[in-house]
Each structure stands twice: as structure tokens, then as C-alpha cells.
Amino acid sequence: MTTQTYHAPDFTAPLLARAPGAQFEPIPADGVLPEGFFSTSNLPTYVRVGERWVLPRRPRMDCVIVKRGDDLEVIEPRRLKKGDTIAMGLAEDGSQGIYVHSEGFLGGSHSANEFRFMSTEVSRERPVNYEELAARLNEEKAQGGYLIWVAGPALVHSRARGDFEWFIRNGYVQAVLAGNAVAVHDIEAAIFGTTLGMTNTGQPTDGGHGLHMRAINQVRALGSIEKAVKAGLIKSGIMHALVTNKVPYVLAGSIRDDGPLPEVYSNSLEAQDAMRELTVLATGAILVASALHAIAVGNMLPAYHTNYGGGPTPLMTICVDQTEFVVNKLKDRGTHQAYGVVTNAQDFMHVLRFYVERSSNA
Amino acid sequence: MTTQTYHAPDFTAPLLARAPGAQFEPIPADGVLPEGFFSTSNLPTYVRVGERWVLPRRPRMDCVIVKRGDDLEVIEPRRLKKGDTIAMGLAEDGSQGIYVHSEGFLGGSHSANEFRFMSTEVSRERPVNYEELAARLNEEKAQGGYLIWVAGPALVHSRARGDFEWFIRNGYVQAVLAGNAVAVHDIEAAIFGTTLGMTNTGQPTDGGHGLHMRAINQVRALGSIEKAVKAGLIKSGIMHALVTNKVPYVLAGSIRDDGPLPEVYSNSLEAQDAMRELTVLATGAILVASALHAIAVGNMLPAYHTNYGGGPTPLMTICVDQTEFVVNKLKDRGTHQAYGVVTNAQDFMHVLRFYVERSSNA
Amino acid sequence: MTTQTYHAPDFTAPLLARAPGAQFEPIPADGVLPEGFFSTSNLPTYVRVGERWVLPRRPRMDCVIVKRGDDLEVIEPRRLKKGDTIAMGLAEDGSQGIYVHSEGFLGGSHSANEFRFMSTEVSRERPVNYEELAARLNEEKAQGGYLIWVAGPALVHSRARGDFEWFIRNGYVQAVLAGNAVAVHDIEAAIFGTTLGMTNTGQPTDGGHGLHMRAINQVRALGSIEKAVKAGLIKSGIMHALVTNKVPYVLAGSIRDDGPLPEVYSNSLEAQDAMRELTVLATGAILVASALHAIAVGNMLPAYHTNYGGGPTPLMTICVDQTEFVVNKLKDRGTHQAYGVVTNAQDFMHVLRFYVERSSNA
């Protein structure tokens, strides 16, 4: 919001001093342009006419520059008539007689051809390149990488539980960092088929609000999640897969916890220490649907690792959340390297699994 | 926020007058409860002890009620010691001596067992039942239904273009209602492989900001989208599929439009009239990633249809958006029947297609 | 998404059997209606014509019902010509010959006049009644109530710090429940004038990323926040106001914590126990800009209190967040009584303070 001062271009600079006059061509039909027309942006744009550099009137983006005598006006193509004469060219650096002055307000570090759409890094409107994500996962697996997954409870509510289980059983998960709730929901699903009393088609059940308390109690009675798996109380799901595949996990406690489950670290500092022993091994991290845990783990992760030996390698960091906010907050807390995927946890896990399966079969 | 007055239960009502005393049992080990414990909510809860109905001290949810002499206290299970005595039962209607008084503040229309979690209708945390969505689509197709699809430009940016094309070519789309931008991005993708100058892996291209203007211009030069398909300028994508499969579409103009493309209705009232001729035929509607078009079409759609003959049938209305807000806004504008799917357009189309393919092969 | 079966109205019910024929009137000019026209909804709507109940063709909302001979059609007012004859009336219960059948799909608990806009409870589009919020706060203060405030770190970043301080110093805050980060940012602001290295006009500072670590270290060196206030290290802000006004607070630890500060409860269960000793005293709660802490505290709060003596009184619970999601999540975790305010923490605190000052002066 600070008011910047405008710096006019230096028209004596060699490239501009030597620039040719801009080309103009008549349009072939009403509202139809010749191929190669110059398409405007909202930045100060100078057009060379004879020896002068002229700033056309009524500037705006997505228009053309029409010349009528000495007058240059920026106008919508649909308003032009056959025979109107417009500026031509694709270059914005003056080499074709038109110069877009990005540096005017923005300072010296900006170059020509700077104006563009879709420049925001994290956006629901950006395509997610699942082929590349899948390839990277398979590459890490092939290299003996160490992938840390961070998961929030939405992952369990939203039916991604089976897909996460698949990733664990198939060797894409070397450690899981989560909270009490993820394990509680997963175990409630294993025992009662619900999460917080909701079925996996989203229906409430009678007496449902107590089911997570009953699930916790049954595990506490047996003494540990591992014993509950061995006793056959927990027959499926994320915790079952972790225990049976001997994948290490840290369940960090929080003030929201019911129970908690026996393995949960209720002391946050002990939890941090246990998490850190896993994050120092990481060659990659996938953070799904958790602000608290994603940012906590992001704080522990370096932007690179040396776990493959040799020099630093970028540490692949993928953050999946329903909104741009969590990804940007993660970046704002220093994890600038995060690649953001703005989608629903359920769909992310489903589509990623599909691509990983396909890419590993290929 | 209005301060409600509390209405105590009528303990002379037959069910409550006849209620037995609550049962209590000792806990078997520190922090471990007997099966069948009573799990608390945050509503006024009366426990029958002898002839009295007692409101336990320190109420909160997800706890148990411990009895020490005459004293009843709500307490976290982890704080109990072996031998502490707690209230038992699953019923909240007094029949087991415990009565949860939902109507206290909420008025007469609320029943026992009212307290539950996950009651919000539209939420990213609710599972999406893709099997059911796919089954409904195949059912509509089998019955000769008329499915109207509404699409916003994010659908094209985010690589769902190919999946939408698939739905069109396979008979799941009887009409498309969209704006100029959807067609422009789709045609830019067909001609240049970009949308607003961004590749489908999310990279910018040189001179990219003008590409949509060049795409529009080429279609305007040929006179119509249909001619551009026939001339071979447009070889793939949504518009190609609509034209070659003779699926009707309405492109409604707006003040954001560049161009516009020849077929666009720039007059909003003419656009409404054209859209209405299609919405009266609808047996279902799928609204993806557009607030403006979803709400406009929602306004036109009845909550039911009689297009299968006979009496009213609910008109399946699915609204897909990245956030709960658009779905709730649609409901707030009267389209109360909408079923909300809170996810990314790209992933929705991909997963839905996968389930539809599987369900139609089954 | 479940397909409901339609139940036609019982036209033999007394109210409907006795209903008069609907009234029709000609329109006075093209596209202009007579006062008292019937405005349609999207629900099945039956119009009495002679002895018959007719469902008009082409139903949709926000339109009128035109009669041409025996034909009844739902149509946009702008499409009518002077002299066209339309249905009249405001009643939807049949008493004026028009019956809107809300129960058709929705089941027996729905009444006439059910169709309405803006029915979503939590929405950025709903007005916030600050007069009422302010009146409630002043009422609680006058009655000797116990208001618990829960705050997230965004409150400190976004310049609401001074307003929160004002509420503490003026007796509207009986306890604060927050995390390490709120105190760290507040103390960094007190010592260095920044939060996470950002000034309060949003600018970065040189070496800013280490400032919160330096702030924490200075407090740790002194031994406690209280000592840091007494030693003059902390001269302003939230923690200063809490210490100097002897308002109790609980800082609950989490795995995101740096430091932590000396008073932080790193053990989550001890934090829960300390928080609970305060929540049992609450007559109201204001939860601002924190998902974790709001839900944790929501879990502890009953929907009512008996702290004024006498029977249960609703426990005022206000949840402020930037998006509807956090408020709905709080409700989905059982805190159904929460009143949602969807706005920015900075602006909420500022506007609320303004209204509270005005209302307390009145």
C-alpha cells in the first residue's frame, strides 16, 4: 500500500534507443484481429511512433492499441471496425517498438514479459501434477528413502483410511506423526465402523457420541494399541497396518484429547523429542489435513537432507489441505519449500494411490 | 445469542415418574471403565438416586459420572482410581435412570438422544459417498434422465477437462450451462495447450497472457465454435465433445468476459430464457466450481421434477465446491435440496469418473 | 442424497377441504405486478381452481403463476404482458387457495411457510449483532459473571493486542486460556515491537526470524513471565495486563512450541486439569481465532451453568473465526450452543470494544 514513485524508462539505453517503430496493421473484419496482434497488460506500455515513445490513452489489459492519426488508444477488440489499424507484435522489451515498463513501480529486479496470469503459488485453481507426485514417491521408495507422513483426523472421517492403509502396507510410509484423534477415530472405525458416531456414508448412529470413548476404553483395558492389535480387537486400518508392518509412529498429545490412548505422549516436549528422532531421518514428508501437526513437523524439517550421502538434496515437502490458508501458514512459519495441494484429504489419497499404483506397474 | 429460559423436565410425566434408579458400578482398574458406562454430553443430565433426580456437579461432555456418597461429579475417566463407582447405561431417555434434557433450552421439538457429533450437513470432514453418486448417475442414464452440468473455469484450469469430456462422450451430460470463460479456457487448451498461459502442469509460458485473446480471435474469425470445430481448429476438449455429440449448451455472458466468443449470450435475460428451456427438462443437476452459475441455475431449478411422468420426484442436485461457503450460499438462496461435496474440481471429476466407470461395468 | 419418496398432500384434511379457490388478477402493465401477488418457491405448490388442486407447469422460485384458460404456468414477471392474469395471495397454507407442500419430501416435522432464504446458521453473510454482544458482556460484568477468553496467535499478529489488553484491564476477562505462541508473540511485541519478526504494519525486519527466540530466552533467563513483568522487561500487552490485574491464565503446551515459556504446561493432561478448574466457573466463553484451543475448551464447557445459583442458565458461547469451518467444527465436536461470528480477529476485537465502550457509557 505504500505509494511508490514512478521511474520512467531510460530511453537512451541501447536496446530502446535502437528500437524500431512499432508496426500497425488494419483489421480484416469487424471485431476480428490479424494474427500477431499486440495484447495489452495493465502496466505502463510505450509505443514507438517515429522518434517518440507514446503512452496510449485509456490503458487496460486484454485489449489492443488502435492508431487513429497521432492518437493511440487501448480498446476492446469487439469495438473495432474493419480497417481500424492496430499495433502488432509479441515482444514487450522494445525490440518490436513496444516496451512494457514492468520496473516502473516494481523496482529494478523485474524484467520484461513479467505480466502474467496465474502467478499465485498455492491455489485451488492450479492443476495438481499427480503423475509427478507419484513418480517422486516411487523414486523415493526405489532409493530407500524415508517418507514421513503427517495426518489429521479428517483423513479418517472422510474415508481415506483404506487408502492410507494401502500406502503403509506397500512400503511408502516409513513413519507416521499424528495425534491421539487420528488413532482414536481409526480404532473406533475398526471396532464399531464409525468415526465420532458417524458411519462411513455420513449417517449418525444411535448412541454414537459415546463410541469413541468406548473404543478408547477397550484399548486402555488391554494396555496398548499393539496389544489391542494382537488381541484381535483392532483388525484393520491405519494403526493395524502400522503395528503389523512395524512402521514407527509418534502420537503426540494435545489438550483436545479424550482418553488418551496408552501410546500417546502427553508431554509435548517428549513428543517433540520423539518426533525429532524420526524427522532427522526424513528424505521426504507428506503432510495431510492437519495444521497443528504439519506446522510442528515443518518446524523440525530442514529444507534439505543429506541422508543419501553427498551434499544437500532438497527435502520433498508436500502439504495437502482443503484451503490455501494452511499451506500458506506453513510457509509463513518458515517451511518455504512446501508444495501445496489444495484439495480434500479423501480425494487426494484416492487419486494419489491410483497414480502410484499405475506408475509402479509401469 | 438470545438468552433462552430454561424449562426443567416434568418429572411427573409417566416415563420419568416410573423410571428406575440409575445403576452404578466400580471401575476395574485405574482409568479403565466397565463396559456399558454412561458417557456424558454437555446438556443438562438428571440422574435418579432414590426418589430424587440429581444434576451432577461440574458437567461436561465425554466424561463419566462418579458417585461418592451422595455426591455426583462429572469427571474424566483417566482421573479415576480402581474401585471408584460410576453411572452405567446407554439410554438418555430416563428408562435406565438417567435423563438428558435436550428440550431444556431448545424447545419442544427436540428428543432424547439428540446430542451428537458431526451434525453439520456440509463439511469437508464428511465422507463423500462416490459409490452412491456413481450409482445415481448410472440410474439416471438408464432411465433416460436429463442431467444438466454447470461448470466454472477452475474445472478447466485444474486438468479436469479430460474427465468432463469423458462424461460428455459417454452420455452422462444432456446439457451444459457455463460462461464464456469455460469455453475460452477449453479452446485455449485445445489450440495452445495452456489456460491463461499456464501449462497443464502449472508452468507459465512466454507471452502466455495473450494466448486466450488469440484463441478467442481465431474463433471469432471463423464465426462460431461449431465452425471452429469443423474447421479443425478445435480438435479436443469440452466444446469439441459438446459440438460433436450434439449436446446443447448455453454460454451466458458476464462483465468479466473477454471477446466474447460468438455463441455467448451477452444479454443476461436472453441467457436466462435459454437456460430455462433446459432446466425445465432436468431430472438432475451437477454444479461444479461456479458460484455465479450454480446459484443462477439453482434459482431456476425446482426441488422436484415430474419429467418421468407421475408425481413429483426429488431433483438430484449436487453442488461441488472447494469450500462449504458456496454450497451453503446456494442453500441460503433457496436451493435447500443441494447435496454438498466439498473438494477440488479436478479430483472430484477424476474420482467420480473412476466410480462411474466401475459401476457401469459392474 | 438418499432418494426420498414423495407424499402427496391429504386434500381431505379440513383446512384443505374447506379452502377457497385461488384468486387471480390481471397485471397493470408489462412486467409489473399487482400488489399482493403470490411469489413462488421451489417446493411443490398446489393451486385450487374450482374443485381441483393443480400443480402449475415449469415450477421455480421467485416467479408468479400465470393462468391462461386452464393452464397454470410459473413464469418470470418480466415476461408478462399487461392483462396477463396471475395468482394472488401471501398465505402458503391453503387458506387463500394455494398450498405449498413442504412436507412432501421433508417429512412430517415441516410446516407451511418453511421456504426461506438465509437459513444457514453460521455465515459471513449474516449480520453480527454487536449491540447485543456488547450488552451481554456488560450484563455479565454487572452480574459478577466469569468470562473465559480463548485466544489464538492471529489475535496478536493482527494488531488486536491492544484491544484485548483493554478488555482485560476493564474487567471483562476473568480467565484466559491460550497456548505458548500467544504469550510468545505478545512478549516479542512488548520487547521488540514485532511478532515473528513482522512489524505491526506488516513489514519484515532484519534478523526478524530470531526475535521470538530471543524474547523467549530473556523470559527464561528471568525465570517466569511474572518476574519478567516485575523486572520491567515486559511493559505492555496481554501478559502484562493479566499479571498486573491478577487474572488467571493457563498456557497449554503443544508440539509447535518454541521455548517454551516457563509457565507453559507442557503436559497436556496437566494443562487440561488446570483449564478445567477455570471452565467450571464459567458463565460465558469467547473463543477467538483458535481451532485447537476453542475445541478443547468447547469440550470442557457444559451448554449451561448453575454458577448464578438456581437452575441451569445457558452458557453464552461465542466463537469468532475467519471462516465458517472452525465454528462448524466446534459445533460438530458437540458445542452446539456456539454463536458464530465469521470475521477477522483484529476487526472483531476492535468493533466489539467500540460497542462495549459505548454500551457501558450509556
Added chain:
Amino acid sequence: MTTQTYHAPDFTAPLLARAPGAQFEPIPADGVLPEGFFSTSNLPTYVRVGERWVLPRRPRMDCVIVKRGDDLEVIEPRRLKKGDTIAMGLAEDGSQGIYVHSEGFLGGSHSANEFRFMSTEVSRERPVNYEELAARLNEEKAQGGYLIWVAGPALVHSRARGDFEWFIRNGYVQAVLAGNAVAVHDIEAAIFGTTLGMTNTGQPTDGGHGLHMRAINQVRALGSIEKAVKAGLIKSGIMHALVTNKVPYVLAGSIRDDGPLPEVYSNSLEAQDAMRELTVLATGAILVASALHAIAVGNMLPAYHTNYGGGPTPLMTICVDQTEFVVNKLKDRGTHQAYGVVTNAQDFMHVLRFYVERSSNA
């Protein structure tokens, strides 16, 4: 997500070649650091020890570097004991023997001291500098500037209507660009005291769903908004203020429109042309709570203006929305100069008015 190759620093460069050895100091007490400690980031960080540059083990941010013999380890301060020896210094450019290698992955344009928090430009967590916004508005007014306001319907629903009226009547609004809905809601409020049937405290009214249709009809019967103001039908609000203060406005039609009101441009291209005649006059623009209109107007606005004579001046462009998404979308559609305010329309208008009043009195 592309895998970057790491470029090690050039240790022969003069600044690094000449760098002194890093300083180390013992810590004065368990978990307490000496002032001036080096605070780590997550970027590759080289420490000069003798002639060597060493990359410490176990890198992460917000920690210190402890030296034990030849070993350098990154560790949390709380884990250190009195007497442990840690690296000192604030500089990250090697001048104090520690070099943070930002360019390692990021390429040549990054400098030392690059690592920081809170770098995202548009965020609800960034403070809004209302003093500066208010000063800019008063400055524009003093200079005879031309401020264009764009408003969405949420502004009217959420009780900001009176504040907007104030800005119009006090000379801060030179033109308004909006849609049919803004005027409809404003006129419904003027006639019936509701918007879409909801009172300004958020309560529904009986028969409320038809009120906006009745308001539209009454204006259509009189022939224009201006006539409805003169006839006394509209006695307050935004449209009343615009008409009585002769402030030009354009109401652009869309497919969502009911009615429409007489002055609405139903043809989008005519609307664009009318809007453009106002945008070319703009010296500033304030876009509140509308995605469609904000982006449409953003497309028309240059990033600068020459309306004060002389060279280009930046065109102040403020975009206010509930979420970051709309502001970022506006930027993604080319309006890169937009300053984003992430808040509720009601609160924004209220707080801005308060600051403008104060600043204009000062």
C-alpha cells in the same frame, strides 16, 4: 516440486575466504542462552571452524548450534545444560563466520538474510493498517481524486449499508459499480427493513422470501430507481445516497438477477462499456465482497493512472474479501497491484469509517 540441484557456496569468494572463525560461548544456565546467540533456519548453514566450513548435523529452524569437540549439532535450547558451548552471531552472510546459503536451491537472485516468517502477501494473519488506508482516502479526497467502489451483496446483508451510505454522503465515493442484487437488497431494506427476508439482526420474517420480489415490483411500477427515490418509496440507504448526491453508478446485469431493476444493464457488453467510461477516470478503487465485479473491474483498471496530470501514478487498488482466495484470484487475473484485506465486509466498512472520521477530524 521439480527437483533442484544443489549448488554449494563458492568459498573462494572474497567475503567467505576472508571470513573469521565463528564465535562460541558457554550457556549461563540450563536451557538459557547468552544474548547474541545464533538462531538457526532450515536452510543450509555453514559454520567456519578453523579453515573449514562445516554443515552442522541435524539441521532445523529455531534452534542453536552446539559445539562438542569437533562436532556441531543443531539442537533445541531447552535441551542444553549450563556450560554447553553454542555458536554466536546475528549475521548470516559469513561476516561472523556463519553463512546461510539461500542460493543453494533457489538460484542466484536470493541474498543472505532471506529466511523469514510471515512472507505471504495476502493473509488473515497480517495486520491491516487502517490508519494508512484512511489517510490514503482522505488524501485522494483532498486531491480531487476519483474513487470507484465495487460492492457485493454481502455488504448489504451484513449491516455495512449505513457505513457505505456515510462514505457516499461524505464525498469518498465518485462512482459505484455493482450488480442488480446490491440495489435490490438495499431497496428491500429501505422499504421492508429486511434483506432476502432476514432482518438486520439476522432473524427470518414471515413471508420473507417474497419481499425482494415485492421491492423490485414497486420500483418497476414507478419506472426507475430515481423516480422511486423522488416518490419517497426509497427513503434511505445506498441507492438513495447515490441518487441524492448525484454519484454515478452502473448496475451490471447477470444471470442471477431477479427483476431486474429498471436501471440495470442486462447486456454485459453495454455494462462493460458503461463501466469503462468510469474506470478510465479512476485514481483509486475499493473492491468489497464481490468476486465477479472485483475481477471484472480489475480487468479494466490499469495498474497506474495519469489522471492527476504528469507521469504515471500507481492506482490504489484495495480488495476486501472474507478469504485470501478472492484477492489472490484477482491477482491471478492480472491485477497484481491489489492490496488485500482479508476480513468481513461489515467490519471492514465499520472500522474504515471510524478511522476515516478520526483522520479527517485530525
